[in-house]
Amino acid sequence: MTELSTPVAASTEGHDLEQLHNIVQDLLQQAKSLGASSAEAAVSSESGFSVSVRKGDVETIEYNRDKGLGVTVYFDHRKGSASTSDFKPQSIRDAVRAACDIARYTAEDPCAGLADAALLAKAVPDLQLHHPWTLEPEQAVELALGCEQAAFEVDSRLSNSEGAYVSTHSGQRVYANSHGFFGGYSSSRHSLGCTMIGEQDGQMQRDHWYTLARNPDQLESATVVGQKAGQRTVQRLGAQKMPTCQVPVIFSAEVARGLLGHFVRAISGSSLYRKASFLLDSLGQTVFPDSVTLSEQPHLLQGLGSAPFDSEGVETRARDIVANGLLQGYVLDSYAACQLAMQTTGNAGGVHNLSMNHSGVDLDALLKTMDRGLFITEVMGQGVNIVTGDYSRGASGFWVENGELQYPVEEFTLAGQMAEMFKGIQAIANDLDRRGNLVTGSWLVEQMSVAGN
Numbered sequence: 001m002t003e004l005s006t007p008v009a010a011s012t013e014g015h016d017l018e019q020l021h022n023i024v025q026d027l028l029q030q031a032k033s034l035g036a037s038s039a040e041a042a043v044s045s046e047s048g049f050s051v052s053v054r055k056g057d058v059e060t061i062e063y064n065r066d067k068g069l070g071v072t073v074y075f076d077h078r079k080g081s082a083s084t085s086d087f088k089p090q091s092i093r094d095a096v097r098a099a100c101d102i103a104r105y106t107a108e109d110p111c112a113g114l115a116d117a118a119l120l121a122k123a124v125p126d127l128q129l130h131h132p133w134t135l136e137p138e139q140a141v142e143l144a145l146g147c148e149q150a151a152f153e154v155d156s157r158l159s160n161s162e163g164a165y166v167s168t169h170s171g172q173r174v175y176a177n178s179h180g181f182f183g184g185y186s187s188s189r190h191s192l193g194c195t196m197i198g199e200q201d202g203q204m205q206r207d208h209w210y211t212l213a214r215n216p217d218q219l220e221s222a223t224v225v226g227q228k229a230g231q232r233t234v235q236r237l238g239a240q241k242m243p244t245c246q247v248p249v250i251f252s253a254e255v256a257r258g259l260l261g262h263f264v265r266a267i268s269g270s271s272l273y274r275k276a277s278f279l280l281d282s283l284g285q286t287v288f289p290d291s292v293t294l295s296e297q298p299h300l301l302q303g304l305g306s307a308p309f310d311s312e313g314v315e316t317r318a319r320d321i322v323a324n325g326l327l328q329g330y331v332l333d334s335y336a337a338c339q340l341a342m343q344t345t346g347n348a349g350g351v352h353n354l355s356m357n358h359s360g361v362d363l364d365a366l367l368k369t370m371d372r373g374l375f376i377t378e379v380m381g382q383g384v385n386i387v388t389g390d391y392s393r394g395a396s397g398f399w400v401e402n403g404e405l406q407y408p409v410e411e412f413t414l415a416g417q418m419a420e421m422f423k424g425i426q427a428i429a430n431d432l433d434r435r436g437n438l439v440t441g442s443w444l445v446e447q448m449s450v451a452g453n
Contacts, residue, residue: 017172017184020045023087024176027071030096032178036073036103038114040177042311043069048169051137053144055161061137064169073099079112080104111338114312117179119344121315124308128301130186131215133168140166147194147222147229154230157237160197162206164226167191168216181313189304190216194229200237205408207232212435214302232377239396239408242452248373248426249414249448250366250400253433255376256443260294262418263287264351264438266386267327269336278389278419279327287327288422291359294322298352305437311349319345321354355439359427366429366444368403374450375400376414389418412452421445 024041031039045067052059069092070083080103084095148164167190174184193210209228211220220228251259263279271277279287288294298316300306307316312334320328332340333348367375376397383392396410424446431441 017174017186020172020174021176021182021184023069023092024174025182027069027092027096028176028178030093031071031073031100034073034097034100035075036100036178037076038178039071039073039099040114040175040312041069041071042173042175043067044171044173046169046171048167048171049137049140050165050167051140051144052163052165053141053148054163056145056148058141059163061141066171069095071096071099073103074113075100075103077108077110077112078103078106079109080106111335113334114177114179115314115334115344115348117181119315119346120177120179120181120313121183121309124183124185125299127185127299127303127306127308129188129214129303129306130170131188131190131217131302132170133188133190133216135166135168135216140168143192143222147192147226150223150226151194151196151230151233152226154227155198155234157198157200157234158196158230159199160204162195162197162208164194164222165192175309175311175313177313179313183309183313185308188214190214190219192219192222192225194226196229196233198233198237203237203239205233205236205239207236210435212304214304218302235398235405236396236408236410239410240399242374242399242409242412242450244452245450246447247450248370249445250370250373250375251443251445252375252377252397253429253431253440253442254435255379256428256440257433257436257438258379259418259421259443260354260356260438260440262384262386262391263422264331264354266389266418267321267330268347269330269332269340271386272330273336273339276387278385278387282327283330285327286325286423287419288322288325289425290325291357292322292325292425292428293320293357294354295320295357296351296354298346300353303353304435305351305353307349307352310346310352312344314344314346314348316346316352321351351437353437353439355432356428356441358430358432358441361427361429363429363431363442364403366427366442367400367405369427370400370444371403373400374398374409374414374448375405379414383413383415384418391416391418391421412450414448414450416445416448421448 082099195208
């Protein structure tokens with residue numbers, strides 16, 4: 001049995017880890033008494049608040065206190081699930097009974113069941129994921145107001161604002177199953193952001209910036225966030241239209257992160273066993289240039305994607321998903337692994353701190369390497385087809401000539417095929433965007449089609 005190795009400290013709002021631990025233990029016993037051959041449950045409790053301001057006035061102060069419980073039971077290979085946000089004993093009993101009733105009438109699925117007991121985490125290391133922010137709402141309002149004011153002071157053309165915000169949340173999560181696994185940990189997440197609107201010659205533009213971390217000490221200052229939001233907005237003023245062409249493209253780090261997300265989705269079990277991915281049967285094949293490595297590091301201290309175990313209790317482990325451009329492994333939970341006759345990779349719930357190596361050059365050097373082309377800072381629309389790999393999205397950014405930004409551009413469509421885009425990466429800058437579970441720098445892609453005027 002896995003013990004809770006994180007400190008069991010009382011939560012200021014709702015339930016603490018020990019209480020959640022007791023709830024899932026009782027729940028599993030109830031499932032067994034109702035005839036379930038196995039069961040699993042996850043329970044969570046979260047609290048926090050957020051404030052938003054706009055043009056010097058407070059718009060919202062919102063408190064939240066959320067909790068939820070999900071239970072899945074198995075009668076051999078028949079599965080039933082139910083959930084509730086009410087932790088009263090009778091409500092929990094009703095949820096367990098409902099899950100059991102569902103399982104009795106569902107068809108058998110040979111892949112339905114708990115994760116292999118041998119793969120479950122044997123310990124729950126303290127990954128330093130819980131850093132409460134001792135912040136009062138009044139202080140949060142002052143931070144948000146200061147952030148917006150710093151943005152307005154960047155340039156007189158910043159005529160309006162969509163506001164600034166501060167958010168802080170802490171929570172606990174416990175998972176247990178009838179293999180005897182019990183594990184839980186606390187975590188926190190804090191953020192600060194600002195969105196500005198600029199105007200020039202009757203044309204308006206908007207842009208934003210934000211900072212995000214588990215530890216409030218790692219957040220960028222309100223002044224820096226506001227200044228970046230203001231500067232990014234001013235840079236977009238005077239945007240021009242693009243002619244139709246084929247040119248090299250640099251995706252800014254935050255846009256490249258989205259492309260990395262499409263790659264993860266394409267190598268995820270649910271896409272693969274349904275044969276709905278353009279990367280089917282790519283294991284061991286070249287998917288990126290040989291200079292590219294993609295590493296998953298689930299146990300990074302204070303990492304935004306860190307977790308000691310996945311949502312099935314399977315131990316998370318560091319690994320290279322891509323090494324020297326070759327796909328080393330998929331992203332699988334137990335069900336998908338069974339469907340593919342493989343073993344779970346500890347990714348029930350997704351990847352954990354997936355990072356792409358860089359080429360040792362900064363963004364300025366990357367622009368000079370490209371010399372002439374497009375620097376993409378925003379994409380929009382839903383033109384991403386994971387089945388075929390087709391990529392077609394509206395975009396905006398900057399035209400680059402002689403390795404330098406010349407002027408902003410907008411209202412064009414960027415199109416390509418993702419398999420070719422990934423293989424066509426020529427270099428990756430060291431401007432890593434660490435504000436999420438996927439970490440990468442800006443990508444220089446050899447060539448893409450631009451549909452403009």
